[in-house]
Amino acid sequence: GENVEQHPSTLSVQEGDSAVIKCTYSDSASNYFPWYKQELGKGPQLIIDIRSNVGEKKDQRIAVTLNKTAKHFSLHITETQPEDSAVYFCDGAGSYQLTFGKGTKLSVIP
Amino acid sequence: EAQVTQNPRYLITVTGKKLTVTCSQNMNHEYMSWYRQDPGLGLRQIYYSMNVEVTDKGDVPEGYKVSRKEKRNFPLILESPSPNQTSLYFCASSFGASGNTGELFFGEGSRLTVL
Numbered sequence: 001g002e003n004v005e006q007h008p009s010t011l012s013v014q015e016g017d018s019a020v021i022k023c024t025y026s027d028s029a030s031n032y033f034p035w036y037k038q039e040l041g042k043g044p045q046l047i048i049d050i051r052s053n054v055g056e057k058k059d060q061r062i063a064v065t066l067n068k069t070a071k072h073f074s075l076h077i078t079e080t081q082p083e084d085s086a087v088y089f090c091d092g093a094g095s096y097q098l099t100f101g102k103g104t105k106l107s108v109i110p
Numbered sequence: 111e112a113q114v115t116q117n118p119r120y121l122i123t124v125t126g127k128k129l130t131v132t133c134s135q136n137m138n139h140e141y142m143s144w145y146r147q148d149p150g151l152g153l154r155q156i157y158y159s160m161n162v163e164v165t166d167k168g169d170v171p172e173g174y175k176v177s178r179k180e181k182r183n184f185p186l187i188l189e190s191p192s193p194n195q196t197s198l199y200f201c202a203s204s205f206g207a208s209g210n211t212g213e214l215f216f217g218e219g220s221r222l223t224v225l
Contacts (some may be wrong), residue, residue, distance in 0.1 A: 006152075031209065031210065032209075032210035032211070032212070034213070034214075036214070042218065042219075043114075043200050043202075043216030043217055043218050043219055044153070044200070044214075044216050045216065046213045046214065049213065089152060089153060094210050095209065095210055095211075096141065096158055096160055096166070096206065096210065096211060097155065097158065097166065097168055097169075098143070098155050098158075098168070098211065099155070099169065100145075100152050100153040100154070100155075101152060102150065102151060102152035103152045103153075
């Protein structure tokens with residue numbers, strides 16, 4: 001499948017600080033870029049997505065930016081809170097055969 | 111309530127004993143898919159289906175079968191389970207239009223142990 005790399009694999013931040021997770025993909029035809037959040041013991045849940053005709057999308061404290069030329073997109077979480085602690089996954093395939101990144105475990109320290 | 115339901119949630123079995131993990135969605139979604147989640151490897155797609163009677167392999171289909179006889183159901187079948195299939199399995203569904211899945215809705219997961 002598609003080659004998708006996600007960094008970092010773990011991230012610890014102080015409450016109130018910002019967190020950034022980056023996903024790099026290889027297929028230039030990809031046109032849909034979602035981010036999922038997985039809380040302990042639960043299935044992943046979509047938190048934000050972006051399509052290739054848009055460079056940035058924001059939803060309250062969460063934003064996603066897309067650089068199609070460099071083939072990467074990033075998740076930005078501002079003013080982090082303890083409930084943001086979870087594992088975050090990107091999907092860089094943008095088609096029906098999905099390829100998720102290996103995940104980023106975010107820990108927000110109160 | 112809109113949901114994806116997987117059963118069983120937990121299962122311990124022995125090598126070679128056929129098992130089926132069921133998945134059902136009540137959102138009239140066209141697209142359904144199965145994933146396994148292993149430490150350090152993230153979520154890997156096993157099989158997906160874009161509609162009734164249409165199924166395709168994902169990245170790790172070996173040792174698994176699926177069927178899509180009805181729109182709402184997408185069972186995962188392990189004909190002869192082996193210990194390397196011990197994993198956490200997720201089913202997901204979506205409307206699946208415009209050349210991509212769109213938002214995926216995941217089930218709560220099924221933890222399978224093969225002894």
